[in-house]
Amino acid sequence: MTFSIVARSADGRAHGVAVASRFLGVGAAVPAASAEVGAVATQSYANLAYRPQALSLLSTGVTAAGAVRALIAADDGPVALRQVGVVGAAGDGATFTGAECVPWAGGTAGDGFAIQGNMLAGPQVVEAMEVAWRASSSAPGSAADDRLAHRLLAALRAGDLAGGDRRGRQSAALYVVAKGMGYGGTSDVWVDLRVDDHADPVAELGRLLDLHTLYFERPDPATLLPLTGAVAEEVRELLEKAGHGQADLDVALADWAGIENLEERLIPGAIDPLVLAQLRGR
Known part of the structure; x- marks a missing residue:
């Protein structure tokens, strides 16, 4: 059976x-x-x-x-x-x-x-x-x-x-x-x-x-993108549009990710490309 x-x-x-x-x-x-x-x-x-x-x-x-x-x-x-x-x-x-x-x-x-x-x-x-x-x-x-x-x-x-x-x-x-x-x-x-x-x-x-x-799943360290330069600017802009405009970018990202159930993929100072793709999709 x-x-x-x-x-x-x-x-x-x-x-x-x-x-x-x-x-x-x-x-x-x-x-x-x-x-x-x-x-x-x-x-x-x-x-x-x-x-x-x-x-x-x-x-x-x-x-x-x-x-x-x-x-x-x-x-x-x-x-x-x-x-x-x-x-x-x-x-x-x-x-x-x-x-x-x-x-x-x-x-x-x-x-x-x-x-x-x-x-x-x-x-x-x-x-x-x-x-x-x-x-x-x-x-x-x-x-x-x-x-x-x-x-x-x-x-x-x-x-x-x-x-x-x-x-x-x-x-x-x-x-x-x-x-x-x-x-x-x-x-x-x-x-x-x-x-x-x-x-x-x-x-x-x-x-x-x-x-x-x-x-x-935990993120692959080899694929992480540093939250600096153009990546940081894009992430900050997307988070602000989503209503998460805290000055500390890591805090803002964690606030948004927690609501989206993506907290397991968070690494301070970086962003998982899969998380970025979800953020862009929102």
């Missing part, structure tokens, strides 16, 4: 899950992750207890494969109908598909990821997701390494385009954690987006991720 990918970033700093299904609010049931520990997706007659159990096992140093074995061994429910994927802080991910999961059902796993699905259009769904995931791989420290959410979404989109859930579409979710990467640096939840009931949930999830990137 569901297809998902659990994975970590190339530098091991971020962990996350992307999932879609012909099921209402799949994001409420399937994904869980803990910063610097790992991520888990439980589906197909999902045992929601797998989420805290898997993360607890991973936090003690148990491998993803060991966590999956332990989950299945301790489950006194219909294991033959369960499906789960787990990835830890290091090593290969692991996936399990019960023998009685509705076909097509199966999964694949490798270094830092696990992909699984049941009641799918066919094995091409999982295959397409793996191809997309591997195609987006990057070396630790590269710019793409900070974009695990986008890599997860690319894999999910590939599975959706390959047929996805054979019953159709309804919901999708994206959940990513990394130490201190949440709003204001006070949370580890980097991305937490859900589309609970939509005709094209994966596409809608992509739209929401674009908005999340604009409003909540």
Whole structure:
């Protein structure tokens, strides 16, 4: 009934899950992750207890494969109908598909990821997701390494385009954690987006991720424009037209940005080109 990918970033700093299904609010049931520990997706007659159990096992140093074995061994429910994927802080991910999961059902796993699905259009769904995931791989420290959410979404989109859930579409979710990467640096939840009931949930999830990137991602220091010279003059003029004419330009910009929900992109003495584009658009 569901297809998902659990994975970590190339530098091991971020962990996350992307999932879609012909099921209402799949994001409420399937994904869980803990910063610097790992991520888990439980589906197909999902045992929601797998989420805290898997993360607890991973936090003690148990491998993803060991966590999956332990989950299945301790489950006194219909294991033959369960499906789960787990990835830890290091090593290969692991996936399990019960023998009685509705076909097509199966999964694949490798270094830092696990992909699984049941009641799918066919094995091409999982295959397409793996191809997309591997195609987006990057070396630790590269710019793409900070974009695990986008890599997860690319894999999910590939599975959706390959047929996805054979019953159709309804919901999708994206959940990513990394130490201190949440709003204001006070949370580890980097991305937490859900589309609970939509005709094209994966596409809608992509739209929401674009908005999340604009409003909540931190600016790239290499692209910042110093608030001096012509840039400062333009920003001051635009802010005055918007009703923010304070003498201190940083204060005026912060006042406007707070109203526009762009405060996460503020750097004193500079302006993010994305913020400038939004200011110009207003």
